[in-house]
Amino acid sequence: MQTKKASASCATGCPSHGKAFSAADAEVFARVEDMIDLTLKVLERDLPAPEFEKKRAKISGKRTKDYPRVPVMLAVCMQRRPPPPAKVMPEWEEQCAVACAVQNLWLTATALGAAGYWSSWTAEARDSAEMASFLGLGPGDRCLGFFLLGIAKPGAAEAYRATRGAIEAKVDWRLEEV
Ligand SMILES: Cc1cc2nc3c(=O)[nH]c(=O)nc-3n(C[C@H](O)[C@H](O)[C@H](O)COP(=O)(O)O)c2cc1C
Numbered sequence: 001m002q003t004k005k006a007s008a009s010c011a012t013g014c015p016s017h018g019k020a021f022s023a024a025d026a027e028v029f030a031r032v033e034d035m036i037d038l039t040l041k042v043l044e045r046d047l048p049a050p051e052f053e054k055k056r057a058k059i060s061g062k063r064t065k066d067y068p069r070v071p072v073m074l075a076v077c078m079q080r081r082p083p084p085p086a087k088v089m090p091e092w093e094e095q096c097a098v099a100c101a102v103q104n105l106w107l108t109a110t111a112l113g114a115a116g117y118w119s120s121w122t123a124e125a126r127d128s129a130e131m132a133s134f135l136g137l138g139p140g141d142r143c144l145g146f147f148l149l150g151i152a153k154p155g156a157a158e159a160y161r162a163t164r165g166a167i168e169a170k171v172d173w174r175l176e177e178v
Contacts, residue, residue, distance in 0.1 A: 080140030
């Protein structure tokens with residue numbers, strides 16, 4: 001509970017712009033189940049049958065094995081604020097602001113010993129009108145995936161971590177040699 005609150009309060013400390021999180025923890029796990037049902041319905045409608053079958057199998061596996069072990073699942077959403085005709089921020093800035101908020105949350109959670117994972121979710125379901133209605137999104141708002149927060153088994157998070165290249169390969173230094 002402490003990790004959850006600390007992470008959420010750090011997330012609100014990110015740079016400006018619209019952010020919205022909606023938390024579904026163990027008490028409201030039924031909402032996650034509803035969201036997965038909705039996802040499968042949209043995929044069945046929008047994907048060719050063989051592709052749907054592949055995704056259904058993958059999602060169903062995670063549904064029984066993984067999601068019940070996740071105590072907190074956040075819908076990461078971008079709110080378009082303020083509504084026109086007031087000055088509207090460029091959408092990319094609002095998306096970046098949300099990502100900064102998620103990073104704050106992620107760093108705080110990691111520092112407190114929890115593990116985080118950002119899932120883009122399946123694009124067809126994530127961007128659907130059904131998902132927007134389920135999450136209560138307004139016109140122009142966007143779902144940017146789901147953030148899963150929990151306690152990993154010792155060593156599990158490290159084994160899952162992506163490898164990072166050297167900083168020299170990513171930064172083009174334009175400084176004079178001193
Ligand atoms: C915006 C965003 C969306 C992501 N979506 C997915 C995803 O759909 N599936 C996935 O396996 N990893 C996804 N990731 C990566 C994971 O959240 C995580 O970073 C990755 O598993 C590597 O773990 P690490 O960052 O601890 O090294 C996403 C990351 C970001 C920033």
